[in-house]
Amino acid sequence: MPFFPLLSTNKAVGFTSIFNFSPNNWENHRSEKKTVWALYSDGRNWKTKKLDTLNPGESKTYYYNDLLENGESKTQPLILLQLRKTPLAEKLDQLPSQEFKYTKTPEWRATVGLNLLDSQTSYQGEINPFPQKASLLTFHPFIQQKRVKNYFLFINAEKLPAYRESSIEIYEANSSKFIDEIKVFGNHANLIELDHYSFSSTDLPVFISRTMAGIPFGLGISMDNEMLSLEHTHPPASFAVHGERFKVQAEIKRRWFNTLKHKNESIN
Amino acid sequence: MNQLIKNYIKKNIPSRYIELITNKGIILTKIPNGSAVISDFFVLRVEQEWETYFECLQFQSLLNAEVNEQTNIVHFVFYNQNGDYVGEKEVKIETTLKTTLDVNKIAAELGIKKDGLFAVFHTHKVNWLNKFKSYLAERGYVGYANKKQGPIKAFVHGNLDAIAKYHDKSEYQLLGNYSYLEKEFFLQHDLNPNNTYELYLVNPTNKTQEFLILEKNKKNPNTISFSLPPRGSYKYVRTVDKKEKKVNIIIKSKLYLARPVVFKIMPKAFDVFHG
Numbered sequence: 001m002p003f004f005p006l007l008s009t010n011k012a013v014g015f016t017s018i019f020n021f022s023p024n025n026w027e028n029h030r031s032e033k034k035t036v037w038a039l040y041s042d043g044r045n046w047k048t049k050k051l052d053t054l055n056p057g058e059s060k061t062y063y064y065n066d067l068l069e070n071g072e073s074k075t076q077p078l079i080l081l082q083l084r085k086t087p088l089a090e091k092l093d094q095l096p097s098q099e100f101k102y103t104k105t106p107e108w109r110a111t112v113g114l115n116l117l118d119s120q121t122s123y124q125g126e127i128n129p130f131p132q133k134a135s136l137l138t139f140h141p142f143i144q145q146k147r148v149k150n151y152f153l154f155i156n157a158e159k160l161p162a163y164r165e166s167s168i169e170i171y172e173a174n175s176s177k178f179i180d181e182i183k184v185f186g187n188h189a190n191l192i193e194l195d196h197y198s199f200s201s202t203d204l205p206v207f208i209s210r211t212m213a214g215i216p217f218g219l220g221i222s223m224d225n226e227m228l229s230l231e232h233t234h235p236p237a238s239f240a241v242h243g244e245r246f247k248v249q250a251e252i253k254r255r256w257f258n259t260l261k262h263k264n265e266s267i268n
Numbered sequence: 269m270n271q272l273i274k275n276y277i278k279k280n281i282p283s284r285y286i287e288l289i290t291n292k293g294i295i296l297t298k299i300p301n302g303s304a305v306i307s308d309f310f311v312l313r314v315e316q317e318w319e320t321y322f323e324c325l326q327f328q329s330l331l332n333a334e335v336n337e338q339t340n341i342v343h344f345v346f347y348n349q350n351g352d353y354v355g356e357k358e359v360k361i362e363t364t365l366k367t368t369l370d371v372n373k374i375a376a377e378l379g380i381k382k383d384g385l386f387a388v389f390h391t392h393k394v395n396w397l398n399k400f401k402s403y404l405a406e407r408g409y410v411g412y413a414n415k416k417q418g419p420i421k422a423f424v425h426g427n428l429d430a431i432a433k434y435h436d437k438s439e440y441q442l443l444g445n446y447s448y449l450e451k452e453f454f455l456q457h458d459l460n461p462n463n464t465y466e467l468y469l470v471n472p473t474n475k476t477q478e479f480l481i482l483e484k485n486k487k488n489p490n491t492i493s494f495s496l497p498p499r500g501s502y503k504y505v506r507t508v509d510k511k512e513k514k515v516n517i518i519i520k521s522k523l524y525l526a527r528p529v530v531f532k533i534m535p536k537a538f539d540v541f542h543g
Contacts, residue, residue, distance in 0.1 A: 021454055023455075024452060026291065057484070105294065105296065120537075121422070139325065141323035141325060201368060202367065203366070204364070226419060226536045227420050227537035227538070229420055231423040231424060240400070240402035240404060241306055242401065243402035244401065255331075255333035258333070
């Protein structure tokens with residue numbers, strides 16, 4: 001059920017370029033017109049907007065502020081773009097299924113980025129809704145010490161439209177020291193400022209959520225606002241290749257979740 | 269049992285044979301035959317005032333959720349653009365879980381002054397991974413800086429688990445698979461006017477590969493063809509003029525996944541990502 005995220009933050013505005021052509025010519029895919037739909041949650045329903053119909057080979061870039069004006073939503077929910085054949089109702093109680101067969105090598109992706117003044121940063125991405133019973137563990141090596149404002153960006157999409165509340169616990173991995181706990185919301189892009197924690201160049205921040213999964217990023221913005229830097233951090237499965245990688249991931253998570261004690265647990 | 273059969277096939281039958289029966293059996297990279305540690309190929313940029321940094325994480329500690337009190341050693345290996353071995357170095361890293369390594373400095377100590385590739389192998393064995401038939405792999409993060417192009421670093425992770433180093437012998441194995449048939453990779457990214465794009469392509473296979481780069485939907489597309497030996501790398505540069513429309517790139521080769529690392533150079537900043 002791939003969607004293409006269009007995110008935004010209060011520091012930089014999001015854009016997403018969506019492509020009606022396959023990334024390869026050897027996995028089965030039917031070349032045909034596709035209509036771009038935007039979906040975002042108001043907390044109760046998924047609201048939908050029909051955008052454009054793309055001919056085979058075409059691409060189009062969408063800016064967050066063009067689709068969701070300030071005031072339309074009190075927060076900045078994630079917008080999900082989907083390529084479709086059939087129309088959607090104005091409101092939905094869950095995300096719709098996909099209507100096309102997509103490639104796997106690589107995944108069919110969009111250019112997902114942020115824009116500030118004359119600078120852009122992006123990654124090639126897609127998002128599949130995360131199950132509600134899932135968790136996050138990620139290490140964050142992107143803190144820059146000079147001339148940079150550092151952020152942790154966490155995006156989540158779930159099948160149901162609720163703004164489900166969870167939290168991100170922040171630790172320093174060398175010491176396993178609890179640093180902070182920040183409230184985050186489902187179906188949103190959540191931005192966490194990091195500089196007031198004064199991480200040093202050898203510190204390794206680690207972010208965990210025991211009740212929500214999502215895609216974590218490091219975002220850097222130069223002090224003069226002239227350059228952005230965005231890269232997603234890996235899930236623990238990336239430390240290994242081949243074999244039963246997701247069992248490896250589960251084992252790494254088990255070990256770290258046991259090691260990183262929440263402040264309330266530490267007191268007890 | 270099914271998993272055992274799948275693993276046997278993956279390990280012993282090249283993807284290009286499996287592909288003749290089904291696309292579903294294709295795997296991008298080979299499974300090493302024996303105890304090994306794996307690395308991606310990372311792009312080393314030293315020319316034109318580029319700086320390359322490696323965010324080195326202590327895998328021994330991260331995989332065991334405990335801080336190892338001893339310094340660790342990671343093994344850097346460098347290749348030039350023709351894929352020739354140009355040097356290697358064992359680098360001591362601190363007990364801290366993260367060390368930012370200045371790769372230009374390591375390369376300079378080996379007399380390397382040109383762009384190329386490097387691989388990073390962790391020397392510690394993480395034995396519990398064997399239980400899951402998995403291999404320890406360094407997939408990166410590389411930070412790039414260039415004061416002329418922008419004020420801060422931009423990061424990118426590795427592209428493909430490309431090379432294995434065996435524990436019990438001083439041998440490396442290239443892991444990239446390739447097909448008998450030509451494949452096309454369409455970069456799902458618009459090259460926009462007023463920017464310069466530098467696309468780095470890598471050959472992670474054990475055979476010289478032919479590449480053709482062309483622009484999509486152009487009546488008279490500019491094409492560039494080149495051969496890339498094993499471990500070789502190539503930089504394709506495309507400046508999109510202000511008056512041009514956006515450009516889309518196709519890469520033809522026999523690689524299943526010829527995705528480049530892309531540097532996007534804007535008037536006052538740069539960005540890096542994989543295709």
